[in-house]
Amino acid sequence: MKQSSAALKIRENLMRAVFFTAALASIVAVALICVFLFSQGLPAIFNVGVSEFLGGTRWAPLNSSDPGFGILAFILGSIYVTAGAIILGVPIGIFSALFMARMCPKGLYRFIKPALNLMAGVPSVIYGFFGMVVIVPAIFEAFGKQFDMMSGNTMLAASIILGIMILPTVITIAETNLRAVPQELYEGAVALGASHERAVFKVVLPSARSGVMAAVVLGVGRAIGETMAVQMVAGNQPALRLPWEFLKGIRTMTTNIVIEMGYVEYGSLHNGALIATGVVLFVFILIINTLFSILNRDKQEKRSLLSLRAKRGNPDTKLTKEQ
Amino acid sequence: MVVKMDYIKKQIKRKKTSDWVRFFAMWISVIITVSILLYIVGFILIRGIPHIRPSLFSLTYTTQNQSLFPALVTTIYMVGITLLIAVPFGIFTAIYLVEYASRGSKVVKIIRMTTETLAGIPSIVFGLFGYIFFANWLGWGKSILAGCFTLAIMILPIIMRTTEESLKSIPDAYREGSFSLGAGRLRTVIRVTLPSAMPGVFAGIILSVGRIVGETAALIYTIGSVIKIPESLFSQGRTLALHVLQLAGEGHHRNEAYATAVVLLVVVLSINLLSSFIERKFKNRL
Numbered sequence: 001m002k003q004s005s006a007a008l009k010i011r012e013n014l015m016r017a018v019f020f021t022a023a024l025a026s027i028v029a030v031a032l033i034c035v036f037l038f039s040q041g042l043p044a045i046f047n048v049g050v051s052e053f054l055g056g057t058r059w060a061p062l063n064s065s066d067p068g069f070g071i072l073a074f075i076l077g078s079i080y081v082t083a084g085a086i087i088l089g090v091p092i093g094i095f096s097a098l099f100m101a102r103m104c105p106k107g108l109y110r111f112i113k114p115a116l117n118l119m120a121g122v123p124s125v126i127y128g129f130f131g132m133v134v135i136v137p138a139i140f141e142a143f144g145k146q147f148d149m150m151s152g153n154t155m156l157a158a159s160i161i162l163g164i165m166i167l168p169t170v171i172t173i174a175e176t177n178l179r180a181v182p183q184e185l186y187e188g189a190v191a192l193g194a195s196h197e198r199a200v201f202k203v204v205l206p207s208a209r210s211g212v213m214a215a216v217v218l219g220v221g222r223a224i225g226e227t228m229a230v231q232m233v234a235g236n237q238p239a240l241r242l243p244w245e246f247l248k249g250i251r252t253m254t255t256n257i258v259i260e261m262g263y264v265e266y267g268s269l270h271n272g273a274l275i276a277t278g279v280v281l282f283v284f285i286l287i288i289n290t291l292f293s294i295l296n297r298d299k300q301e302k303r304s305l306l307s308l309r310a311k312r313g314n315p316d317t318k319l320t321k322e323q
Numbered sequence: 324m325v326v327k328m329d330y331i332k333k334q335i336k337r338k339k340t341s342d343w344v345r346f347f348a349m350w351i352s353v354i355i356t357v358s359i360l361l362y363i364v365g366f367i368l369i370r371g372i373p374h375i376r377p378s379l380f381s382l383t384y385t386t387q388n389q390s391l392f393p394a395l396v397t398t399i400y401m402v403g404i405t406l407l408i409a410v411p412f413g414i415f416t417a418i419y420l421v422e423y424a425s426r427g428s429k430v431v432k433i434i435r436m437t438t439e440t441l442a443g444i445p446s447i448v449f450g451l452f453g454y455i456f457f458a459n460w461l462g463w464g465k466s467i468l469a470g471c472f473t474l475a476i477m478i479l480p481i482i483m484r485t486t487e488e489s490l491k492s493i494p495d496a497y498r499e500g501s502f503s504l505g506a507g508r509l510r511t512v513i514r515v516t517l518p519s520a521m522p523g524v525f526a527g528i529i530l531s532v533g534r535i536v537g538e539t540a541a542l543i544y545t546i547g548s549v550i551k552i553p554e555s556l557f558s559q560g561r562t563l564a565l566h567v568l569q570l571a572g573e574g575h576h577r578n579e580a581y582a583t584a585v586v587l588l589v590v591v592l593s594i595n596l597l598s599s600f601i602e603r604k605f606k607n608r609l
Contacts, residue, residue: 008507015509019423022415023434026483029476030437033444033452040455095352103349112357114599119360121595122588123537125564129571129584130363133370164363167356195337197345225445227540228568254447254540261451261544266459278451282444289443 041279044069044272053276059238061260061270069273071253073240075280077155078224078252080243081234084159085166085223090216092163093170094205097215100171101178102186102200120168128232131161136233139247147247153235155246161229166219173218177211178204214295221288225281227254253281364588371585374578384550389579391586393552394566400553401471401546401562402535409475410528413482414517421490422512442480446541449477453545468556470546477541478531485530489523489605490516522605529598537591539564563587 045053048069056070100112140152181204189199205212235249236259251259257274264271338346381390416434424431453473463469493516501511517524539562547559548569561569567587570580 012507012509016423019415019419022412023419023424023430025412025416026434026437026441026479029479030440032456033448033476036452036455036460037448092352092355095349096356099349099353104353112353114596115357115360117599118364118592118595119356121533121537121591122363123539123564123591125537125539125567125571126363126367126584126588129567129580130366132571133577134366164359167359171356193337195339195342196334197338197342201345221443221445225447227445227447232568232571254445257447257451258540258543261454275451275455278448282448285443285445285448286440289440292443293439 041276044276057240074253074256077250081158082223085162088163089166097171097174100175124229128229131233155250158234162223170215170219173215177208217292231255371581374582394563397560398562404471405474417486438480450541465547466557473545481531485527486524489520526598526602533594
């Protein structure tokens with residue numbers, strides 16, 4: 001009897017160790033990703049020169065006599081298409097989230113909510129393919145003759161596709177945060193004579209501000225990291241563009257990696273420069289994620305403050321009743 | 324009823340022009356969102372379904388016949404192997420976090436943080452890492468195995484988080500009951516909490532299957548693009564999503580691209596539907 005309990009104890013501790021080791025997997029994965037990306041990317045950056053790499057506008061990796069490795073055009077490209085996606089997608093996303101959280105009839109909600117979940121699951125190749133066969137020709141049709149365009153593969157097309165792709169993310173997160181706003185705030189506004197819309201826009205939306213911002217930030221993260229859909233519609237010219245040249249082709253950091261990685265020799269400077277582009281993208285993403293978790297934490301703190309206040313209120317009211 | 328009508332009348336009286344603008348802005352936004360989704364799905368289905376022919380499912384891909392069958396088989400292999408790698412790690416991590424670790428311990432905080440980081444990394448960065456580490460540093464070359472490990476890291480946070488959520492939703496009374504009957508922690512986990520959390524775990528796994536099937540950017544430089552039914556873990560391959568990408572890019576085979584996109588879309592959407600169906604069942608039961 002005693003022996004078996006000892007065996008049991010050993011098994012207990014053994015499995016505990018197994019679970020713990022498995023739990024370290026995500027730490028190991030992140031560490032490996034950081035180590036390998038940086039160790040392969042940073043030498044290339046220093047080889048080219050930091051300011052030359054980040055601020056240079058000439059990308060000519062195959063020019064053997066005078067190669068250029070400046071990725072400023074791609075950094076700006078990523079920022080442009082993401083900004084375009086935000087301009088097109090976020091207003092629709094936030095209005096939709098407000099609708100879903102505060103206006104939607106129940107019957108309709110049962111239809112829209114699963115539809116949004118499905119939309120989040122559609123693979124990015126499908127979005128890209130759709131952009132390729134519908135949006136790109138439509139842009140060419142609309143502006144091609146006027147602006148002497150070669151094709152409809154443009155910054156605008158990429159922005160539209162990304163704007164569509166971030167909708168489910170933005171709506172879902174924003175809706176969750178809008179629903180978390182205490183009902184009392186809304187009721188108070190209506191009791192003071194506000195219409196339903198006024199209460200929703202002037203009271204509910206501002207009190208969910210940081211949560212809605214978190215939704216937007218997550219959307220930015222999705223847009224800046226998207227690769228295939230952008231590659232299929234953006235034209236991918238490695239040229240420096242200005243923000244108002246949205247009817248011209250553009251290349252982003254992600255598409256730069258995916259286009260040139262196919263024919264590059266492993267270990268060459270060109271290869272290193274592409275990995276370094278990935279490092280810059282990775283740093284962007286880390287900043288965005290940190291921003292997201294700060295905004296989310298903000299919201300949680302505020303909510304716990306609110307509930308604290310509510311709890312503190314309760315005993316007082318009881319006291320007065322007893323008196 | 325009278326009260327409600329009164330309320331509605333009062334509401335309408337209260338609305339000013341700006342309120343009507345807000346009202347319509349919300350309605351129009353939702354209508355735009357839903358119709359874009361329906362348009363994309365409908366467009367692909369309508370263009371693709373007429374081009375689904377039996378020859379698309381023949382055993383080999385030739386330049387005359389863009390069969391998607393090898394890609395379909397490769398996709399199924401990929402899903403199986405990736406899950407085999409990622410599911411144990413994901414579930415064990417969740418078990419450790421919920422059942423073993425003391426709340427607020429430093430290790431737990433770090434694990435949470437790294438998992439969140441993993442969840443936020445775009446798939447092209449995973450692809451880049453897989454290309455550097457698995458394909459070149461470990462010398463596996465572009466292969467099914469390199470692709471599977473890359474995807475396994477990618478879906479780890481999904482499986483972990485869904486398992487954690489469903490373990491957390493098991494009432495503590497279950498655990499206390501098990502302990503009071505003399506079961507140890509391990510027995511409690513294996514016999515009581517994990518089985519009751521299983522549907523939630525299952526929903527998470529199916530969700531990550533959807534991610535695997537739809538993934539392209541993480542795979543293009545880790546598994547290559549040879550379209551053949553793979554012979555070993557080290558042969559190259561091409562999944563369904565990569566096949567759509569390739570066909571769409573080539574431009575000569577638009578019709579086949581549409582048809583393949585339909586197959587991909589149907590597979591992914593039904594996987595996601597199944598996942599949310601199981602999740603809903605689970606929530607109702609608890």
